[in-house]
Amino acid sequence: MVSDKIKIEDEELVVLEEVNKDARKKEVSKQVNSDDGLVVIEDPVVVDRNVEDDDIVVKFESLNVKGNPSGVEESGNESDDLFVDAAEIKKEDEESIGELLYASACQLYIFDSVAEKFVLQESSAKVSLYNIGKFDFWFAVNSNSTELGTAINTNINPTFNASKLSFIFNYSFSSVTLSYMLVFENKSRYNLFKAEWCKIFWMSLSKRSWADITKEEQNYVLESAIEIEKQLDEILDSDSGQERNISEDSEEEESEEDDEHSKRIISSVRFEESEQDKSASAGNRSLNVAFKSNRYFVVRDDKVGVFKKAEDDDMEMEFVTAITGIKTLHGKRLDPYSPMLYMEDTSLLMQEGSSSNKIFKMDLNRGEIVEEWSTGDKNVVQYCPSKKFDQTTSEQTFLGLSDKALFRIDPRLNTPNKVVQDQSKEYSTKTNFTSIGTSENGYIALGSASGNIKLYDRLGIRAKTSIPSLGQEIKHISSSADGRWLLAVCEKSLLLMDLTIKTGKNEGGIGFLKSFPAAENVKTYILTVSPEHTLYIEDFTKKSLSFTNAYFNTGIGQKEETIITSTGPFAIIWSIDKVLKNDAVPYHVRRYKSDVVEDNFEFGSASEVVVTLKNDVSLAKTENFKKPSKKVLFPNGNINDFYG
Incomplete structure (x- = not known):
C-alpha cells in the first residue's frame, strides 16, 4: 500500500514509514565512510554515552553525514556490534538476485533525525527492482560506496511525492530504523518507477499475478497511489480551513497536563485485583462507550469495569463498579471478547474465545449472563448493530458475520439457532470476511482478509459495490452515519x-x-504515519507500527470531522479536513506511559476521547494532542535509545 503524504519545504522534508525488521540476509546494508559523505559503515564510530543529548548528534554523528549537519565532532570510540555486516550486492552478481524488472538512476538522501531533515548522501545512485520468485521481490539501491537491499513488504512504508519526484522509505538493520529518500531526475523516470513499484508492491502483498486482475482493479490500485489533489468541493463544509479541535501550535512543549497519571487516569486496581492478580492479568482488552448514558465499559480477563465522567469535572474519570467472575449459564468462567453494547446500553453482548458460534448476553443491571444464543454451524467472526445507532434503541436483532456469510440474528426466535434463515447471504466460496460496519440507515460494509470490501444497501442481496484489494487485510471497518465515508x-x-x-x-x-x-473508482485516501515519524516511534517502542481499531467521531446528527486510532503508546487523530486538503502532516499524537489498547470518541463529541491502556483508563481533549516531532515522539532520546 502506498501513501502520498509528503511535503518538502526548503531543505526540510516531512516523511514517514517503517522498516523491515526481519528481511533476508541481503537486507542489511554494508556501510563505508567516504569523502563523498555518509554511506553505511564497516567500522562504525560510537559516541561517548556519558555525553548529554544536547551535546551529541543522535544517530548521525557516527555516520559522518556529508556537511556534518549537526555540527558535532566525531568520536574516536569503535564498536563491532553497532552495525552488522551485510551481504554485498555486487554489480556483477545482479543476475543472481533474480529477474531485473526495473532500474533507474537517482539521488539518495538520508534523514538526519537530529536536524530533522534529509541530507544528500549520494548524488549518483541506482535503484533496482527484482523478481526473486514465488511473489517475493527485492528492492536495491547501489552506488560506488553504498549498497542497500531489502525484501519488499509493508515494513518499507513506501511514500511518494510527485511535486518533488521523490520516493521515501524506511530501512532497518540490527534493531535500527533509518529513513531514506530517492529523488529522480525527471517526471518520466519517477512515473515509470512508481508504476512498477505499485504493481510489485501489490503482488508481494496479495500473492497474485498482476495479470490476474481486471483493468478496472489495476486502475484502482494505481490511482490509490496518486497524490491527493486539493479540491475545495471535496472538503467537508470547511470554514476557512480552521480546526476547532486540534492545536495548531508550531512549537509543542511538554506540560504538566501531559502527566496522565495525575488525576485523569483510573488505575485498574479498581477491578478489585491483588498485586499478584494484577501481575498475572493480561490487562485491559477493549473499550465500549455508552451512547445513552455517561458510562464506559472496559473488559479485563473475566471482568468488566464500569467508569464515568465526574459530575464536577468533565475531564475527571471516576470508577463506578467492577463486574467480576463472569460465568456462563453453566457456571464456566467466561473471558469476554468482542463486547457490544445493546438495548439502550442496558446489556452487553460478548463472545468467548473457544465458542465462536455462541453469543452471550449480560444484563448490566444484574451484572451476570442471562442468555446464551447459538448461531448453529456459522462461526461468528464479528457482529454489529443492524443500524449504526441501534445501541440507542430497544432493537433486538443485529448482524452476524462468518468467513463467508452475512446474516441476521434474532434472539426472539423460538429455536436454539437464532440465525434468521431467510435473511442471510452466503457465498459458495470462502470469502474470508473479517469485519463489518453499518450506517445510520442500515447500509452494510464488509471487509476481508484479502483486502476486498463489499457494500450492500440491505441484507440478502448482491453487493452494490465491490472495492478491489490494495493488498492488505481489513482488520476493522466503519461507516459514517450518512454512508458517504468508509474507514478501513x-x-x-x-x-x-x-x-x-x-x-x-x-x-x-x-x-x-x-x-x-x-x-x-472509489476515491481512497491512504492514511499513514510519515517515514521519519515512524523512525522515531519504532526506535522509541522497539516495535513495528500496528494500528488498533479506528473510529470517526460520531453522534446523531453530527458530521464526522476526525478519526482516532493508536499504535503502541501513541494515540493518533487525523483531521479529515486536512486529509482532503493534502496537508503535509494531517495528524496529531498524544503519548502515554504504556500501550494504548483502544481509544474512541465520547459519543456526540469530536473534541473528547476515552483512552484505555493496559492497566488504566483516561480521558483527554483532542486540543491537547500534539503535532508530531522528535520531542513528542522520542522524548529525551539519545544514542543509547537508538543503538543501546
Missing part, C-alpha cells in the same frame, strides 16, 4: 474512502446504493 483499518495504514459517485447516471449517489461506473 489495515496493519500499518488506514483507508479513508469517499463513496460518492462523481460521474455517470448515478452521479451524486453513494456506493452503498448504486454501482460505480466502470471508468470510475
Whole structure:
C-alpha cells in the first residue's frame, strides 16, 4: 500500500514509514565512510554515552553525514556490534538476485533525525527492482560506496511525492530504523518507477499475478497511489480551513497536563485485583462507550469495569463498579471478547474465545449472563448493530458475520439457532470476511482478509459495490452515519474512502446504493504515519507500527470531522479536513506511559476521547494532542535509545 503524504519545504522534508525488521540476509546494508559523505559503515564510530543529548548528534554523528549537519565532532570510540555486516550486492552478481524488472538512476538522501531533515548522501545512485520468485521481490539501491537491499513488504512504508519526484522509505538493520529518500531526475523516470513499484508492491502483498486482475482493479490500485489533489468541493463544509479541535501550535512543549497519571487516569486496581492478580492479568482488552448514558465499559480477563465522567469535572474519570467472575449459564468462567453494547446500553453482548458460534448476553443491571444464543454451524467472526445507532434503541436483532456469510440474528426466535434463515447471504466460496460496519440507515460494509470490501444497501442481496484489494487485510471497518465515508483499518495504514459517485447516471449517489461506473473508482485516501515519524516511534517502542481499531467521531446528527486510532503508546487523530486538503502532516499524537489498547470518541463529541491502556483508563481533549516531532515522539532520546 502506498501513501502520498509528503511535503518538502526548503531543505526540510516531512516523511514517514517503517522498516523491515526481519528481511533476508541481503537486507542489511554494508556501510563505508567516504569523502563523498555518509554511506553505511564497516567500522562504525560510537559516541561517548556519558555525553548529554544536547551535546551529541543522535544517530548521525557516527555516520559522518556529508556537511556534518549537526555540527558535532566525531568520536574516536569503535564498536563491532553497532552495525552488522551485510551481504554485498555486487554489480556483477545482479543476475543472481533474480529477474531485473526495473532500474533507474537517482539521488539518495538520508534523514538526519537530529536536524530533522534529509541530507544528500549520494548524488549518483541506482535503484533496482527484482523478481526473486514465488511473489517475493527485492528492492536495491547501489552506488560506488553504498549498497542497500531489502525484501519488499509493508515494513518499507513506501511514500511518494510527485511535486518533488521523490520516493521515501524506511530501512532497518540490527534493531535500527533509518529513513531514506530517492529523488529522480525527471517526471518520466519517477512515473515509470512508481508504476512498477505499485504493481510489485501489490503482488508481494496479495500473492497474485498482476495479470490476474481486471483493468478496472489495476486502475484502482494505481490511482490509490496518486497524490491527493486539493479540491475545495471535496472538503467537508470547511470554514476557512480552521480546526476547532486540534492545536495548531508550531512549537509543542511538554506540560504538566501531559502527566496522565495525575488525576485523569483510573488505575485498574479498581477491578478489585491483588498485586499478584494484577501481575498475572493480561490487562485491559477493549473499550465500549455508552451512547445513552455517561458510562464506559472496559473488559479485563473475566471482568468488566464500569467508569464515568465526574459530575464536577468533565475531564475527571471516576470508577463506578467492577463486574467480576463472569460465568456462563453453566457456571464456566467466561473471558469476554468482542463486547457490544445493546438495548439502550442496558446489556452487553460478548463472545468467548473457544465458542465462536455462541453469543452471550449480560444484563448490566444484574451484572451476570442471562442468555446464551447459538448461531448453529456459522462461526461468528464479528457482529454489529443492524443500524449504526441501534445501541440507542430497544432493537433486538443485529448482524452476524462468518468467513463467508452475512446474516441476521434474532434472539426472539423460538429455536436454539437464532440465525434468521431467510435473511442471510452466503457465498459458495470462502470469502474470508473479517469485519463489518453499518450506517445510520442500515447500509452494510464488509471487509476481508484479502483486502476486498463489499457494500450492500440491505441484507440478502448482491453487493452494490465491490472495492478491489490494495493488498492488505481489513482488520476493522466503519461507516459514517450518512454512508458517504468508509474507514478501513489495515496493519500499518488506514483507508479513508469517499463513496460518492462523481460521474455517470448515478452521479451524486453513494456506493452503498448504486454501482460505480466502470471508468470510475472509489476515491481512497491512504492514511499513514510519515517515514521519519515512524523512525522515531519504532526506535522509541522497539516495535513495528500496528494500528488498533479506528473510529470517526460520531453522534446523531453530527458530521464526522476526525478519526482516532493508536499504535503502541501513541494515540493518533487525523483531521479529515486536512486529509482532503493534502496537508503535509494531517495528524496529531498524544503519548502515554504504556500501550494504548483502544481509544474512541465520547459519543456526540469530536473534541473528547476515552483512552484505555493496559492497566488504566483516561480521558483527554483532542486540543491537547500534539503535532508530531522528535520531542513528542522520542522524548529525551539519545544514542543509547537508538543503538543501546
